[in-house]
Amino acid sequence: xxxxxxxxxFQISISSxxxxxxxxQKIRALAQEMxxxxxxxxxxxxxxxxxxxxxxxxxxxxxxxxxxxxERKGLRVVFEDNGPGIPDIKKAMEEGYSxxxxxxxxxxxxxxxxxxFDVKSEPGKGTRVxxxxxx
Amino acid sequence: MFEVSILKMGSNIIVPIQVELHDRAAQKVQDDILSKVExxxxxxxxxxxxxxxxxxxFLGRLLSDTSRMARLLGAExxxxxxxxxxxxxxxxxxxxxxNLHTAMNIEDGLELVEKLKTESVQTEANMPxxxxxx
Numbered sequence: 398x399x400x401x402x403x404x405x406x407f408q409i410s411i412s413s414x415x416x417x418x419x420x421x422q423k424i425r426a427l428a429q430e431m432x433x434x435x436x437x438x439x440x441x442x443x444x445x446x447x448x449x450x451x452x453x454x455x456x457x458x459x460x461x462x463x464x465x466x467x468e469r470k471g472l473r474v475v476f477e478d479n480g481p482g483i484p485d486i487k488k489a490m491e492e493g494y495s496x497x498x499x500x501x502x503x504x505x506x507x508x509x510x511x512x513x514f515d516v517k518s519e520p521g522k523g524t525r526v527x528x529x530x531x532x
Numbered sequence: 533m534f535e536v537s538i539l540k541m542g543s544n545i546i547v548p549i550q551v552e553l554h555d556r557a558a559q560k561v562q563d564d565i566l567s568k569v570e571x572x573x574x575x576x577x578x579x580x581x582x583x584x585x586x587x588x589x590f591l592g593r594l595l596s597d598t599s600r601m602a603r604l605l606g607a608e609x610x611x612x613x614x615x616x617x618x619x620x621x622x623x624x625x626x627x628x629x630x631n632l633h634t635a636m637n638i639e640d641g642l643e644l645v646e647k648l649k650t651e652s653v654q655t656e657a658n659m660p661x662x663x664x665x666x
Contacts, residue, residue: 414554414555414556414557415554417554417555418552418554421552421586422552425585435617436616436617436620436621438617439585439586439615439617439618439620439621440617440620440621440624442585442586443586443587443588443621443625446586446588446590447588447589447625450555450588450590503589505626506589506624506625506626506627507625509624509625509626510621510624510625
């Protein structure tokens with residue numbers, strides 16, 4: 398994983414459906430300001446929506462941190478929670494796999510919408526998903 | 533909690549979704565739509581999402597389910613106004629829509645809904661398969 402973290406622009410606590418919408422709106426505003434096309438904004442924000450919802454559904458609470466990458470222009474978004482974690486990431490990345498009665502598109506589907514996608518999880522400790530969209 | 537306006541036009545109802553819906557709000561809208569279909573005995577339902585900039589897997593499934601639920605109440609549904617960015621993203625996300633009718637705008641949607649009503653009467657002898665899905 399790239400250790401270059403860019404400039405930490407803002408962080409949003411996620412514990413409800415409303416917070417997911419706030420995260421979407423704030424990240425969209427930044428993506429728009431940075432000059433992402435309408436399609437790229439839509440793909441990024443849809444991934445943000447899926448991943449932020451995962452926090453609410455699986456962990457109850459967590460946070461979303463947003464970094465503006467300057468060297469190579471882009472947006473990095475990190476989703477972290479201290480929830481139950483993912484016992485088998487490989488399985489969780491399979492299409493149609495779902496533990497919460499959702500469609501199971503969340504992780505695998507989101508991966509297709511961004512340029513960098515990294516999941517780390519420890520059962521019982523939490524999950525960290527990092528995505529990057531280059532400009 | 534906000535309200536989504538639901539407009540009645542003859543035997544159809546039209547629902548323009550004008551705000552970004554979080555999950556619980558989307559479920560409430562689904563409930564409101566079905567209540568209205570039931571109350572009015574509507575035979576057609578147009579859901580306009582031209583003002584919706586993000587449809588993720590949750591909202592996508594909810595819209596598709598709403599259409600199937602409305603059909604059980606006796607109403608045909610047409611989803612209108614999907615932005616091209618939303619269409620591209622939904623397919624890349626992996627969403628599969630079964631039996632969801634769409635049109636470019638409300639006008640085309642109303643035309644299609646009338647056609648669907650006629651068709652559904654014609655194919656009534658040909659009962660749709662029942663049973664559990666998935």
